[in-house]
């Protein structure tokens with residue numbers, strides 16, 4: 001039987017990695033997302049164990065957030081929450097409906113709290129946003 005010599009075996013493995021048959025370590029793994037969530041100050045405001053109906057003190061819990069927004073909406077939101085907030089689209093109105101229900105008061109126009117930091121002092125790259133969304137998708 002034909003046995004591969006050492007250099008051939010190495011070349012063979014490299015080829016398998018190159019075509020994606022052998023998984024290479026991925027940047028988009030949840031451990032990286034979790035670290036980024038802390039590093040980018042998300043954890044200062046958000047509790048990941050609360051449901052989206054609890055705003056403690058003013059920020060929604062992030063459990064099950066994948067059922068509330070599309071990945072596309074989240075990409076825009078994490079890039080520039082102020083711009084998304086200004087559109088008052090279905091996603092923004094859904095957040096506000098939950099917010100005022102939690103406070104037990106009538107909805108009225110208000111500013112986005114998240115936009116005071118994200119998109120201003122903390123600007124995220126497209127790669128960071130991708131990793132954060134992978135993380136949010138597992139909550």
Ligand code: HEC
Pocket residue numbers: 037040041042043044045046052058059060061062065068069074078081095111112113114115116117118124132136
């Ligand atoms: C200054 C506090 C603050 C920081 C920092 C912050 N957020 Fe938020 N976030 C909020 C608030 C408050 C809302 C609700 C809308 C609003 O008022 O801006 C929100 C909304 C969201 C939503 C929508 C949740 C839902 O239930 O609809 C997601 C997802 C989210 N934030 C993720 C993040 C991520 C990821 C980071 C870190 C990059 C982050 N936030 C940083 C305060 C913050």
